[in-house]
Amino acid sequence: MAMKRPKPEEIVVKLRQVEVLMGQGMPRIDAIRQISVTEQTYYRWKKKYGGMGTEQLKELKRLQKENKRLRRAVSDLTLDKLILSEAAPGKLLSPSRRRACIELVRGKMKVSERRVCRVLGQHRSTQRREPQGRADEELLVADMIELTRLYGRYGYRWIAALLRDSGWQVNDKRIERLLRREGLKVPMKQPKKGRLWLHDGSCVRLRPEYCNHVWSYDFVHHRTDDGRAFRTLNILDEHSRECLAIRVKRKLNANEVIDALTDLFILRGVPGYIRSENGREFIAQAVRDWIDAVGAKAAYIEPGSPRENGYCESFNGRMRDELLNGEICYSLREAQIIIESWRKHYTTIRPHSALGCRPPAPEAIVPMDQRPTMH
Incomplete structure (x- = not known):
């Protein structure tokens, strides 16, 4: 023994x-x-x-015990630090994100659920509770995914507005949560633009006050699949944000600009101002004389300052981002049809933030399965 x-x-x-x-x-x-x-x-x-002696031995035992306690504390702090380093970067603001993060940490480090929950601030009952979605969530997610498939560059605000138009009673936060849960990427936010001022402190931007007050127009360049270039003449009402017309041709000169504006003046009347850049098609003497003759005024922006034509530049960016960058046009005729279909969608269906998430010129509400598909 x-x-x-x-x-x-x-x-x-x-x-x-x-x-x-x-x-x-x-x-x-x-x-x-x-x-x-x-x-x-x-x-x-x-x-x-x-x-x-006996007293020295007691002191030694006390120091050994204290040293063991400190080693355990350092070990616990090191483990907590490792758990935090394995966790997702940033703040875990929702129980669902903490739940997923805790499962990930436990799979990597083989530590107890109690320990990880304590470090990440999740109650164990919350960790073990299975989330229960709403009864209509499956149908809502299906409609939401269908909209994101049709309009891939729309963020959660536009998707929520379209869902509300089709009859769903949802808010923006719920759609944002479901989009994140389904792994659908939200488009990046655009940087804010500064105000326009001259050196003397006066503002130079002519702001629209009513419909047909200020129109703006500009060119966008693109190419068909065979490499041949074409141009689009975009005409916009700055107050209503409505795209009045998009003319698509291989070449657009001053006469084409006059012809496009003439058609719109007959249908909608003559605007107070027409804003444009200083391209040769816009400052041509024929265009100037014709604008003066019909009773409108030309508002040219400063050379090299496209931000002064902000409404039209923003529209051009949306057009390129939502349409041109994702479409292959094999002929000019195909480009004309696709762009005109997108213009109607932009004017009648697509929500606009400046209009309270409403389209510029909405038509009657059309069921989602009967809306035009963007190819």
């Missing part, structure tokens, strides 16, 4: 016993035999506990 390992107090007592025996004249080896240990064990004990 194996003997029990002596406690430190017992070792100190035996060492003191050897010292007493040696003080009485007994040889060292005989005194060691009296305490029933080997000579190697004696010297090992003496190296560790030699000259130590």
Whole structure:
């Protein structure tokens, strides 16, 4: 039967016993035999506990215990730090994100659920509770995915507005949460534009006050699949944000500009101002004379300052982002049909933030399955 390992107090007592025996004249080896240990064990004990009294031994035990507690605390802090480093970057603001993060950490580090929940601030009952969606959520997600398939560059605000138009009672936050859950990317936000000022502090932007007050027009360049270039002349009502017309041709000159504006003037009347850049098609003498003759005024922007034509530049960016960058046109006729279909969608269906998430010129509400598909 194996003997029990002596406690430190017992070792100190035996060492003191050897010292007493040696003080009485007994040889060292005989005194060691009296305490029933080997000579190697004696010297090992003496190296560790030699000259130590009872009080010193108590202090040593206290320090060892404190050292063990500190090592455990450092180990716990190191483990907590590792758990936080394995967690998702940034704040975990929702229980669902914490739930997914905790499962990920446990799969990587093999730590207890209790420990990870404590570090990441998730109650264990919340972690174990299975989320229950609403009864109509499956149908809502199906309609939402269908809209994102049709209009891939729309963010959650536009998708929510389209869903409300089709009869759903939903808010923007719910659609944003469902889009994130389904892994659908939200388009990046555009940087804010500064106000336009002259050196003397006066504002130079002519702001539209009513429909037909200020129109703006500009060119957009693109190419068909065979590499041949074509241009689009975009005409916009700045107050209503309505795209009045898009003329698509291989070449557009001053006469084409006059022809497009003439058709719109007959249908909608003459606007107060027509804003444009300083391209040769816009500042041609024929265009200037014709605009003056019909009773409108030309508002040219400063050279090299396209931001002064912000409404039309914003429309051009939406057109390129939502349509041109995602379509391959094999002929000019195909480009004309696709662009005109998109213009009607932009005017009658697509929500606009400046109009309270309503389209510029909405038509009667059309069921979603009967709306035109963007190819």
